[in-house]
Amino acid sequence: MTRPDVRALLDTIKASNDWTLQQQVALCEIPAPPFKEQARGEAYKAAFEKLGLTNVRIDSVGNVIGERRGSANGPVVVIAGHLDTVFPEGTDVTVKRDGDRYIGRGIGDDCRGLAVVLSVARALQQNPIATKGTIVFVGNVGEEGPGNLRGTRHLFAGAQKGGLPKIDYFISVDGAGHDITSRAVGSHRYKVSYKGPGGHSYGAFGNPNPAHALGRAMAAIADFQVPTSPKTTFNVGVIEGGTSVNSIPFEASMEFDMRSESAQALAAIDAKAQRALRAALAAENARWPKSRYKLTMVVDTIGIRPTGGQPDSAPIVRAAEEAGKLLGLSPKLGASSTDANIPISLGVPGITIDGGGSGGGAHGLDEWYSDGPEGWKGPQWAALIVLGLVF
Numbered sequence: 001m002t003r004p005d006v007r008a009l010l011d012t013i014k015a016s017n018d019w020t021l022q023q024q025v026a027l028c029e030i031p032a033p034p035f036k037e038q039a040r041g042e043a044y045k046a047a048f049e050k051l052g053l054t055n056v057r058i059d060s061v062g063n064v065i066g067e068r069r070g071s072a073n074g075p076v077v078v079i080a081g082h083l084d085t086v087f088p089e090g091t092d093v094t095v096k097r098d099g100d101r102y103i104g105r106g107i108g109d110d111c112r113g114l115a116v117v118l119s120v121a122r123a124l125q126q127n128p129i130a131t132k133g134t135i136v137f138v139g140n141v142g143e144e145g146p147g148n149l150r151g152t153r154h155l156f157a158g159a160q161k162g163g164l165p166k167i168d169y170f171i172s173v174d175g176a177g178h179d180i181t182s183r184a185v186g187s188h189r190y191k192v193s194y195k196g197p198g199g200h201s202y203g204a205f206g207n208p209n210p211a212h213a214l215g216r217a218m219a220a221i222a223d224f225q226v227p228t229s230p231k232t233t234f235n236v237g238v239i240e241g242g243t244s245v246n247s248i249p250f251e252a253s254m255e256f257d258m259r260s261e262s263a264q265a266l267a268a269i270d271a272k273a274q275r276a277l278r279a280a281l282a283a284e285n286a287r288w289p290k291s292r293y294k295l296t297m298v299v300d301t302i303g304i305r306p307t308g309g310q311p312d313s314a315p316i317v318r319a320a321e322e323a324g325k326l327l328g329l330s331p332k333l334g335a336s337s338t339d340a341n342i343p344i345s346l347g348v349p350g351i352t353i354d355g356g357g358s359g360g361g362a363h364g365l366d367e368w369y370s371d372g373p374e375g376w377k378g379p380q381w382a383a384l385i386v387l388g389l390v391f
Contacts, residue, residue: 179353
C-alpha cells in the first residue's frame with residue numbers, strides 16, 4: 001500500500017464506486033436461473049471486452065473468462081464471481097431502491113461479487129501496474145445448489161488439461177460483508193423416493209405406504225447424533241408425494257443434505273443415512289406381510305461438494321487477513337460451502353471473500369444490499385489480495 005501505483009489503483013476504485021454499483025444493478029436485472037445463466041454471461045463477456053481484457057471467451061459450460069497477462073513467469077491467480085442465482089425462471093429480477101438499500105433477487109448473492117470482479121479488472125486496466133503473475137477474471141456458472149459447483153469444477157479440469165494456465169491461487173467473491181471463508185464445508189445431497197402401486201385408502205388398506213416409509217426414514221434421520229467438532233449437520237429440506245387424502249400415494253420422496261468440514265465425518269453420516277433409508281424400506285414392507293406388493297426405493301444424487309484441508313495459516317488466508325486489516329476492516333475466518341471447495345479439495349490455495357458493504361435476505365424475495373459509507377473497500381480489498389499474490 002506504500003507503492004504510488006497501488007495507491008493510485010485504490011483511489012481509482014473509490015472514485016469509481018458509482019460505476020461499480022451501476023454494474024451490480026444492471027447485471028442483477030438480467031435473469032440467471034439455475035442452468036440458464038447464458039444472458040447474464042453474454043453481458044459479462046461484453047463487459048470484459050469493453051475493459052480490454054485479453055483472450056475473452058465463454059467456455060463450453062458457460063463460464064466467462066478474461067485475462068490480464070503477467071510480465072514474467074509468475075503465479076496465476078483466478079478471481080471469480082458466480083453468475084447464477086437460486087431463483088427459478090420467470091422470477092421478477094427488478095432492483096428497487098429504498099433509501100440506501102438496493103432490493104432485488106440476487107443483488108448480494110452474487111451480483112455484488114460480479115461487480116467487485118469488474119471493479120478490480122477496470123482499476124487494473126486503467127493503472128499501468130506490471131505484475132509478474134497472470135490474473136484470470138471469471139464469471140462462473142453453477143455455484144448454487146443444483147449447479148453443484150459445475151463451473152469451478154470445469155475451470156480446474158480445464159487447467160489440468162491445458163485449457164487454462166495452471167491455477168496457483170483461487171479467490172471467489174460472494175455476497176456482502178468483510179469476512180473470509182477459509183475452510184471448505186463438504187456436502188452430500190440426495191433425493192430418495194419410495195414407490196409402490198398406491199390405491200384407495202380404504203379399499204387397498206394393507207398395502208405398504210410410500211409416505212409411511214418416508215416418515216420412518218425421516219424419523220430415523222431426525223434422531224441422528226452428530227459431532228459438534230468438526231461441525232456436522234443434516235437437514236430434510238423438500239418433501240413431495242401423494243394425490244389426495246384418501247389415496248395411498250404411489251410415490252413419496254424427500255431431498256436432504258448432510259454437511260461437514262471433515263471428509264471422514266461426512267462419510268460416516270452418509271453411511272448412517274443410507275442404512276436408515278434401507279431400514280425404513282424394510283420396516284414398511286415387513287409391516288404388511290400379507291400384501292402382494294413390496295415398495296421399492298430409488299436414491300438419486302443431487303450433488304456432492306468436496307471438502308479438504310487448508311490451515312488458516314496458509315499464505316492466501318494470511319494475505320486476505322492482512323489486506324483487510326490495512327483497509328481498516330476486521331475480517332473473520334469461517335467455514336462454508338462455496339466455489340472455493342473445489343481448489344481446496346485439490347490442494348490449491350483458495351478462499352472466498354465477501355464483497356464489502358452489507359446485506360441480508362440472501363436467497364429470499366427481499367434480498368438487499370447496502371453500500372454504506374465505505375462499500376468501495378470491498379473491491380479495494382479484493383484488489384490488494386490479488387496484487388499481493390501476483391507481484
